Amino acid sequence: xxxxxxxxxxxxxxxxxTALEKQGVVxxxxxxxxDAHELARQTxxxxxxxxxxxxDGEGLTFIPQLRREGIVTPVIxxxxxxxxxxxxxxxxxxxxxxxGKPFLVDELMARVRAVLRRPASVVEQQIKVGxxxxxxxNLTVTMDxxxxxxxxxxxxxxxxxxxxxxxxxxxxxxxxxxYNYEEEIQSNALxxxxxxxxKRLADCSAGVSVHNIRGVGYLLKDDx
Amino acid sequence: xxxxxxxxxxxxxxxxxTALEKQGVVxxxxxxxxDAHELARQTxxxxxxxxxxxxDGEGLTFIPQLRREGIVTPVIxxxxxxxxxxxxxxxxxxxxxxxGKPFLVDELMARVRAVLRRPASVVEQQIKVGxxxxxxxNLTVTMDxxxxxxxxxxxxxxxxxxxxxxxxxxxxxxxxxxYNYEEEIQSNALxxxxxxxxKRLADCSAGVSVHNIRGVGYLLKDDx
DNA sequence: CTCCAACAATTGCAGCAGCATTACCGCTCA
DNA sequence: TGAGCGGTAATGCTGCTGCAATTGTTGGAG
Numbered sequence: 001x002x003x004x005x006x007x008x009x010x011x012x013x014x015x016x017x018t019a020l021e022k023q024g025v026v027x028x029x030x031x032x033x034x035d036a037h038e039l040a041r042q043t044x045x046x047x048x049x050x051x052x053x054x055x056d057g058e059g060l061t062f063i064p065q066l067r068r069e070g071i072v073t074p075v076i077x078x079x080x081x082x083x084x085x086x087x088x089x090x091x092x093x094x095x096x097x098x099x100g101k102p103f104l105v106d107e108l109m110a111r112v113r114a115v116l117r118r119p120a121s122v123v124e125q126q127i128k129v130g131x132x133x134x135x136x137x138n139l140t141v142t143m144d145x146x147x148x149x150x151x152x153x154x155x156x157x158x159x160x161x162x163x164x165x166x167x168x169x170x171x172x173x174x175x176x177x178x179y180n181y182e183e184e185i186q187s188n189a190l191x192x193x194x195x196x197x198x199k200r201l202a203d204c205s206a207g208v209s210v211h212n213i214r215g216v217g218y219l220l221k222d223d224x
Numbered sequence: 225x226x227x228x229x230x231x232x233x234x235x236x237x238x239x240x241x242t243a244l245e246k247q248g249v250v251x252x253x254x255x256x257x258x259d260a261h262e263l264a265r266q267t268x269x270x271x272x273x274x275x276x277x278x279x280d281g282e283g284l285t286f287i288p289q290l291r292r293e294g295i296v297t298p299v300i301x302x303x304x305x306x307x308x309x310x311x312x313x314x315x316x317x318x319x320x321x322x323x324g325k326p327f328l329v330d331e332l333m334a335r336v337r338a339v340l341r342r343p344a345s346v347v348e349q350q351i352k353v354g355x356x357x358x359x360x361x362n363l364t365v366t367m368d369x370x371x372x373x374x375x376x377x378x379x380x381x382x383x384x385x386x387x388x389x390x391x392x393x394x395x396x397x398x399x400x401x402x403y404n405y406e407e408e409i410q411s412n413a414l415x416x417x418x419x420x421x422x423k424r425l426a427d428c429s430a431g432v433s434v435h436n437i438r439g440v441g442y443l444l445k446d447d448x
Numbered sequence: 449c450t451c452c453a454a455c456a457a458t459t460g461c462a463g464c465a466g467c468a469t470t471a472c473c474g475c476t477c478a
Numbered sequence: 479t480g481a482g483c484g485g486t487a488a489t490g491c492t493g494c495t496g497c498a499a500t501t502g503t504t505g506g507a508g
Contacts, residue, residue, distance in 0.1 A: 084328045091334035094341070097321065107308045110315040117318070138316075151483055166371055167364045187486045188467085195468055196484090212467065214494065215376030216363055375494055411497045412456085419457055420495095436456065438504070 001139065001159075002026040002043070002177060003112070006036040006059065007051045007078070012101075016049075019105045024139040024152050028180045032056045040066060043176060045073050047112050052079040052090070063094035074115040078103070113137045127162045129222050130207025134162040143206060153178055154197045157190070161210065161220035170217040194218060226250040226267070227336070230260040230283065231275045231302070236325075240273075243329045256280045264290060269297050271336050276303040276314070287318035298339040302327070351386045353446050354431025358386040367430060377402055378421040381414075385434065385444035394441040418442060 003020070007013045008031050017027045028043070030036035033056050040048065048066075052059040063075055074096040079086070082100025090098040096115045099108060116137055127134045133142045136159045141148045150158065160177035161169055171190070178193070179185055198210050211219050227244070231237045232255050241251045252267070254260035257280050264272065272290075276283040287299055298320040303310070306324025314322040320339045323332060351358040357366045360383045365372045374382065384401035385393055395414070402417070403409055422434050435443050 084331045088328075088331050088334040091331075091338040096338055096341070104308045104312075107312050107315075110312040114315040114320055114322075117320070153484065164362065166366070167359070167362050168371070168373070170363060185485080189485050191467065192469085192485075195470085198468090211371075211373070213373045213376075214466065214492090216379065219364075219371055219373075221371065377495070409496080413496050415456065416458080416496075419459085422457090438455065 001046045001112075001116075001136070002028070002180070004036060004039055004043075004045045004048045004073075005029045006033065006048065006054065006062070007031070008054050009051075016105065016108075020109070021152075023109065024155055025109075026156070026178065026180050028182075033059065033062050036062065037065065039181070040071055040073065041069070047096075047115055048073050048075045049108075049112075050075050050077050050095070052077060052081055060090060060093040060095070067094060076108075076111055076115060078108075127165060129162060129165050129220065132206055132208060134159060136163055143204065148204075150197070150200065153189075153193050154200065157193050157197055158220075161218060165220050165222070168213050168217050168219045174217060225270045225336075225340075226252070228260060228263055228267070228269045228272045228297075229253045230257065230272065230278065230286070231255070232278050233275075240329065240332075244333070247333065249333075257283070257286050260286065261289065264295055264297065265293070271320075271339055272297050272299045273332070273336075274299050274301050274319070276301060276305055284314060284317040284319070291318060300332070300335055300339060302332075351389060353386055353389050353444065356430055356432060358383060360387060367428065372428075374421070374424065377413075377417045378424065381417050381421055382444075385442060389444050389446070392437050392441050392443045398441060 001024070003025055005013055005016060005027050007016070007029070010031075013029050013031075017029060020027055028039055028045075030039055031054075033054055036048075036050075050059045050062060059077065059079070066073065066075070075094065076097045076099060077090045077095040078099050078101060079090070080101045087098045087100075097111050099111060127136065131144050132148065133145070135141070139155065139159065141150060141155065141158065156178045157174060160174055175185065175190055178190065194210060201208055201210070207223050209221050209223055211221055213219060225248070227249055229237060229240060229251050231240070231253070234255075237253050241253060244251055252263055252269075254263055255278075257278055260272075260274075274283045274286060283301065283303070290297065290299070299318065300321045300323060301314045301319040302323050302325060303314070304325045311322045311324075321335050323335060349359075349361065351360065355368050356372065357369070359365070363379060363383070365374060365379065365382065380402045381398060384398055399409065399414055402414065418434060425432055425434070431447050433445050433447055435445055437443060
């Protein structure tokens with residue numbers, strides 16, 4: 001899961017980034033609306049976390065801008081302005097949810113999940129493949145109903161592949177699912193993760209395999 | 225707009241009904257989960273407003289019941305139980321939003337609107353031809369619903385042809401689809417790819433064939 | 449009908465881009 | 479401080495892909 005955080009208080013942003021990354025979320029952080037706009041254009045995020053009071057303007061103005069460009073990524077507004085009137089303003093301004101500061105990280109994540117659950121995939125909330133069940137919203141994997149722990153990066157790779165089970169996932173999409181802009185990558189780290197993931201899946205005969213499509217990307221296949 | 229209100233406190237329900245009806249909203253009111261279930265089956269609501277503590281059970285249990293039956297109507301939970309932990313429980317229980325009592329009617333309506341605004345699923349465009357399904361965005365080809373991998377260049381040729389299925393694709397257009405400017409080509413590499421692609425398609429009787437239009441280009445045809 | 453020129457198809461081959469694997473090591477966290 | 483995560487880089491390998499040579503096909507001119 002990859003989120004765009006638009007927030008000018010660096011302390012809060014850092015704390016949030018750390019907390020969420022521990023849970024396996026990839027965060028890009030923008031301080032200015034202008035930067036956020038650019039990032040949102042370049043990358044497809046699962047959701048956008050938006051502060052209202054920002055150095056270059058009111059965060060809410062950002063939402064119609066995005067929508068005009070056909071970017072429908074859900075937006076959750078995070079703000080200290082938290083009386084009912086403000087909340088209504090936010091929601092009618094196009095926000096998908098509105099969360100007053102201070103908040104618990106867990107509640108934030110629950111709201112992100114709620115927002116992501118909405119489109120289409122009510123049924124597809126969990127992906128079954130081989131002996132595994134993969135829950136992209138909660139970032140968990142179980143194997144025969146018992147938890148199956150994976151290192152964070154391998155988990156992200158697996159989820160990205162599982163979301164398009166049986167379909168090719170282009171290499172760049174995979175990279176975007178695993179790394180944010182600050183951690184641009186130079187070596188074959190992604191390949192290494194794939195390799196390790198494969199080994200792990202084979203070791204416990206998970207009933208799935210990762211195939212390579214040379215020059216394009218990878219795909220996850222259910223064996224048998 | 226038509227909403228289903230599931231709430232056992234009659235005073236609150238009446239007040240809410242009156243207030244919302246003034247705004248042109250149609251409200252059906254159920255006191256029991258069982259009644260609510262029946263109503264939800266009969267009518268398509270825009271959203272469901274759900275209390276948690278109800279005479280015949282915990283409101284949250286209602287959500288999975290609905291989802292199992294393929295009813296995807298958004299649910300907003302209204303409740304006095306309103307500490308963060310409860311909210312997380314509610315949201316992860318499948319609620320689309322969670323609003324603590326007391327609340328302003330205006331905020332409720334704003335949240336309803338926000339929930340309704342959420343985008344419908346993105347339809348991915350796919351081209352069917354012969355036994356194959358071609359997804360130009362994901363660079364994926366499936367054959368009878370199982371993945372069918374192709375070398376990159378052949379894949380690009382196939383996609384370019386599939387996009388104009390049954391129509392001639394001029395040679396130069398094909399070249400442009402397969403090669404960028406840096407990799408200008410001198411030999412008959414494109415012909416080679418066509419040839420190899422043909423062989424591959426024939427080998428697995430894909431139900432499509434690539435025809436040549438002498439001096440112009442190629443076209444993809446569905447056999448039969 | 450025949451022949452020819454232009455265009456197209458096929459295929460072996462060599463080079464190399466892209467992939468897989470693994471060892472290594474710094475880092476973090478318990 | 480020990481275990482495991484994760485980035486890097488070296489290594490070997492596979493098979494894609496561009497090339498070119500050869501063969502096949504088409505259609506028009508004579």
